[in-house]
Amino acid sequence: MMQNNKDEFLKQIDEHKLIIYKICNSYCKNRNDRDDLVQEIIYQLWRSYNHFNGTVKFSTWMYRVALNVAITFYRKTKTSEAIIQLGEPDIDFEDSKEDRSELEENKNLLQQFINELKELDKALMILYLEEKSYNEISEILGITETNVATRISRIKDKLKQKFSTLNNKDHG
Amino acid sequence: MDDITLKSLWKVQDEKLDRTMKLNLFILDSMQKQKAQSKLKGLARLKLVAVILGILWTLFLGVLVYGNQLQNIYFTVSVGMIMLITIAAIAIYIKHIVLIKELDYSQSITDTQKKLAKLQASTFNNRFILLQTPFYTTFFWSTEMIQASVTKFCLIAVPITLLFTLLTLWVYKNLTPLKMHKKWVSYLLKNDPEQVPVMQAQKFLNEIEEFKKAS
Structure with missing residues (x-):
């Protein structure tokens, strides 16, 4: 057994x-x-x-x-x-510098952004990226679905801002 | 950067993570033995040591009171109060040990983390133990001492006890992470290594509350 x-x-x-x-x-x-x-x-x-x-x-x-x-x-x-x-x-x-495509850099940037989040926001974002439903995320975290939606939206806004700032720098 | 791109980027990690990280499922049995020493249990161990020391201290005080046979009422009352406060602290620590043992990681993140942070904050923050301080200034009082020189007693012993009582109550009320906005509290707590985990736990508790608030 x-x-x-x-x-x-x-x-x-x-x-x-x-x-x-x-x-x-x-x-x-x-x-x-x-x-x-x-x-x-x-x-x-x-x-x-x-x-x-x-x-x-x-x-x-x-x-x-x-x-x-x-x-x-x-x-x-x-x-x-x-x-x-x-x-x-x-x-x-173990990536060599040659492997660092744009995709690779964006992936690292996303991971870096996740790493920089506070403990609870990080958990929220991991669950979101893992494509969990808002209902399941709220059950896991113990907060309301509305709260889940609002917070995800705010974090995504920050993330998009970060990506665009960086892209502008690269192309500037 | 849309949602699909974000989620695709997140998935890119899979293969590399699978390659670079190790999952050793074959050592589950030996792991159980090793983990008897886990960090969380360390917290329970710390409290257990405090309980044992508290019991020994209470027993010692009990022997003193018993030996005194109520000959000196000041001694009996002072030591009795110290014993009562110590017993209350022991009871709280025992309750914490039970809570640690019952801690369930499969409950929601905010609930479990809140319980943990509260436990960590309370480990170092049993401020009410401070309340026994004034009784250390009264246990040696005696009727003979008072009768020998009432003036000296009133001018030296009573003011010292009063000073300790007021100081203790003031410190008890103010020296808490909740009053961190006050400069002197912030200075004292930040420079006390024992208070750092309390402040971190308190900060995290605030973060949890903020996180739970509907935006």
Whole structure:
């Protein structure tokens, strides 16, 4: 029974691992912390798995646990990370300079913008970009749908402004 | 930059993240043992140490009061009050430990984070313990001491106790992150390493409240 439970859990996690990676990438700026956070999220998900009773969708439950763990982890490591950040790029993918197309730069800019958001706005934006419905986002975050819509709209406005400022600089 | 472009940009990450990040699902069992030392449990451990020290301190005070056999009413009342305040602090810490153990990460983000921030703020911010301070200036009083020199008692001992009482009440009322707008409170709290986590937690609590407000 326990083994079946564990197999089912591992299967579900494997299916949703990209979500976990994206959350970790958005809340941690250095690789060691990211790996630690991945393990912490998996551990907390496994710990809570027995209490998952299906009253909410699996993805809603998983996002709640993963984001709660990420925000807690982020708040605890924020100070030390601020120091590390000085010497390390936000995203340390192994891209060569030649690979840096416009798409690549925009992608990095988006990730940088997400990283700069406050903890709760960051969670909101991740859920929005993951194409969750406003209803599910409100369930995960515990705020009203109207609030979700207003906040997303404001953050998007800021983001668009940032992109256009940067594009103007490039073409100027 | 429209919604579709934003979401497409977000998806570009998938392949690279899958390549660069590690998900080790085979160490779930060993992880459970390791995580017995997790950071959140550290908070519970800190409170548990405080509870144990508090109990030991209360027992010690109890022995003193019992040994005194009500011979000195000032001593009994002073130490009794210190004991009562310590017991109240122990009770609050025990309640916090229970809350930490029951903390459910699968509840909504704002609810869980609010509970956590409140717990963190309260760990370092049990200000009411300060209220026992004036009793440390009265436990050595005795009828003999007062009778020996009423004038000295009234001119030295009573003003000192009064001063400590007023000072304690003033500090209790003012030295809180809620009064950070006052310059001296801000200066004192920012320079006290014990208060930094309280202020961070309080700041986050404000952010959560702001976030929850319908715009």
